[in-house]
Amino acid sequence: MASSPEDNTSLSSEKVVHPESSQAKKSQHAEEATFYMNCRAAYLAVLKSSLENIKSKEQLRLVLQQAGRNPSQKTVDKYWTSQTTMLNFDDFCTILKEEKPATKTELLEAFGKIDKDKTGYILHDELYRILTTRGEKMTEDEVNAIIEQADFNCGGRLDYNKFCDLYMTTREQCCKAARERLELDSRLKQQQFGNQIEPSSEEVTLPVSKPSPRALRKTDHKLLTSKGDSRTPSRPSSAQSFKASISTTISMAARSNRNTKLIEPDTMKEWHCAQSKGCFYLEEDGEIISHKYRLHVPQRSTVCITIKPLNIHQEEGISCHWLSVDTALYILKENETQENLQLVSFTEQQNQEVSSWKGELGSGVYWLLPFTTGCRLKKVKTQITEEAELVYRDEDGELALTPEFRAALLDIFETIDLDGNGLLCLEEYNFFELRTSGEKCDEEAWAVCKENFDMRKNELTRQGFMDLNLMEANDCEGDPSDLWVTLLSLGYNKALEMTEACPFVIDIYAEKCKPRIKAMYLEAGSSQLNRAVCKSVVSKGEAKVLDGYENIIIYTYSTGGRITSVIENKSENKVIIHVNNEQSKNCLSNRGLTVFAVEVAPKSMMVSQHVMPLNEQEEWLYNCVHSLLR
Template sequence: MASNPGSDAALGTQNPLLSGSPRTKKFPLTEQEVFYMNCRAAYLTIFKSSLENIISKDQLYLGKFFEVEHFLLFIKVRNVFQHEPPPCLLMCICFPRLPTIGLSFCKLYMTTSEQCLKTTLERLEADSKLRRQQFGSHMEGSPERGPSPAPKPSPRVIRKNDQETFSSKGDTSHALLSTTRKFKTSVSFTMTMSANSNQDSTLTEPNLKDWQCAQSKGCFFLEEDGEVVSHQYKMHIAQRSVLYLTIKPLYLSQLEGKRCPWLSVDTALYILKKNENPAEPQLMCFTELRNREVFGWTGELEAGIYWLIPSTTGCRLKKETKPVTEEAQLVHRDETGELSLTSEFRSTLSEIFEVIDLDGNGLISLEEYNFFELRTSGEKCDEDAWAVCRESFDTKKNELTRQGFMDLHLMEANDREGDPLDLWVTLHSMGYNKALELTEACPFVINIYAERCKPRIKVVHMEACSGQLEKAICKSVLDRSDAKVMDGYENIIVHTCNYDTWITSIIENKSDNKVIIHINNELSKNCVNNRGLNIFAVEVAPRSTMVCQHVMPLNEQEEWIYCCVYSLVA
């Protein structure tokens, strides 16, 4: 997916910041990628974004319009810089008469410019969203190189410290493209949507008297790179029956004053049926109707085994940007010096217990506990370890009670003599911030009602919401979309589907070549999209279809206007 950056090796060999990053530990950067990153960072020491262009002599002593891609090419071909470190780049270009100013000024400028570049690189390393905006897929591993091998996870640290997901697909979003790119052709969509009234219900619950019900809980977890991980399910229907399926955010009792932002997160459930080709299950339906926070579907399904894949658009479940100024206390010592959990932390652990108690029976089984362990430590608890757990903590019917779950974490605190580091790793992995607010996860509950038989539902995986889900979303849009062909390029089609409460667009590339599509949402009003950017670009692999973006109203009580221009980049 990534376009090829410059190839000058000398420009990128002296940066210690890159050598120890999570990305390079798993799959070392190529010389081209290091070159590209350092040049981008040098560019960003002057400009806020790679969208900004150099347009004046004060910015660059060349006297003409200049954009970041031209800048990279310019650096690549200027052999005079082959043996100088990246910080020299802007200094030498912007001040071609620098040698006449004096050696002392040179040294001062060199020190300052090197510090600027170091600061920029550190900021990019720390902020994954900013890094994706400025570098796009250049730092994500190209399809030709393949995905990075996943390292063996360390207990309690896999999700928040060491692991990044690098895509090997040909459909990840590109960096922000310069607005000066040349476009071959464009298509646009404009939709004016009325405010969503919470009193109007498009989802009608049937008369469920005498229907049999199955229920399971689950959770969406937001990864560092913005990817969403969730539980996935298998459903068994014994005989042909009318079904009523719903999914909604799970309400958790909160301490007074605590925020519950996950209750506004959109949820959906895609139902796929196994067929002759296990790799290509058939999309049967999805929960597109809505009543307040509940999304549902009613219809008839024949007997068989179905896959249930939860989904959220990502418009509302996003990385938290508001800094937390005060860290909650997790443990304290009483008058006798004994360690105990604070009431606020016990309340949070009780919430986590509710989330991981997937069947809702008030107890944690080994299977349920292992989904929790996979999330927080990356490892499973075997039967022998579980037997020790049952002997050490309060259990009932060979399952862990709520009190036993509390005592387990108290033991963990005692093992660290009150140091809460491991406890915080668990909390962050489960989506909590330093104020013990659940901001980067969304627990949900699935209900299945069947008229003629007892439905069964079982959690089978907890993994990234991609792959089959991407295909299911594309299929659902293709079946009912407003399609527009790029003028003069009949093999490039943009499909947009309005689901009343959200809009999804996909891009279909029927050609034998990859294409780059530039997306501009700047004229949209009261809208938020899952990309988090008004302007971005995506690369679509040959003969493939990909989800471009999901869009929802920022404020559901007000009218929202979706206005988007899709342009084929030359």
């Protein structure tokens, strides 16, 4: 297929259907079945098996084209960076959900913006200039390919309506050819799909969903919806493909019916208290990063630790998406070095959105590692009908911040004010700078800020923070582009809604001493956290051994709010485990697939999945079958 301006158009939003009727369930089921059938057809048009990995940029481009996409070089580079060595089928599905094909209406609208006179034609020179200089810039060869295939004898002009018809026809032909090949090949129809890259045998890695250029193992974050007894044609479930299976069924009550006893900090009013805020941020590639903390306990004491989403001020009537995001905290003891951390415990008890742990800690240094499953903090495209205004000019012609932008900035200030004293010290401000610009502010630059913006005791006030953003708007002469870069990096969408971040607060109560907590890093989940998650499930969860394969164990750990499964492979060989959630009901998974397969390296363990209720006010059923593939 020839390259097109598809990548210069905005992608239509993906609608997540919450089934409320049998008809809605059938419709959603059919759409998902068609999507995965097309995914498999495209993948198997290039690769021999859906358990085989994409190993080059050219293979990635080919499978995308077989799926009816037409990626520019920039799009390919987005998913295949210098650090990428392979992508698996799950990654491919994730990419297809992100890189949606443009509709004919969207293409015509994009061309219409170029064709100011509405003639239906665009001069080749004008088309070349725009496609190589604007948006996701195309190469000269890519533009020439469009012109060569779609001139239609128009004398140096592109009839873009005919081009759109050609583009849509060619795209459908590619998809149809891939589907027909799949249907005709009985061997390919029986292929399983979905796998994960083999983790290092030296450390346990957590397959948090992330179509990330910085990591190799990635899966999509989407809803795991009720499937009933039906099966999708794209997901083979023949028992003949399996050597052994284990089924785990857990029926969970609605949150309103759960009687989880939570440690109440009010009973410890006389205890010493320390607090710090932080935030989970969702990267563009789906990876979740957060603050990491160092806790110092001066002497042995009974300690209570809680973590919960931070309820910052919001306008009345506006829902706070992040308040439903699950949070947990893993407590690790520092020994000789920071690299040698020992899991102590984690915040296991939960009531509403508060997660807590109470126990005795000896004197020393501990690390607190926040964690969220990714079930609810994930990429969800929403239709933004109108971009929010950030700045305007007042009666005197001076730039000013809009009330909506000021409200968002106050919420941001509240989030990055980690110690909650109403001021930003240099360390707190630098967490903000690293997140939004990737650079730190040094002492000299901070001194300049002190001369120009309101500060108290060498800390930036709320008004100073507002004035700093107003100065940035003035520096750009009212162009909000840089301001949007800041907002988007902090989890806001173009409607000024925080949809891809979750601020949280950690409280520590100690009976006999004053604890001290300090945020140290802002980074993605470390190998230490990955090990901690696996170890916590292995130590607390129910273990089931695959019949006839005593070296393969499935651990399932259940709390009132989530279920996590871990696969341990004690054998000397890599194994492939097929995971089937089709019989689960009212479930939300950090995986995008109801049926998938994972590879587990020898002598290692890895998280199979995290599952939460889709609707917490209703009962939910976790029904998962882990099977060893032949």
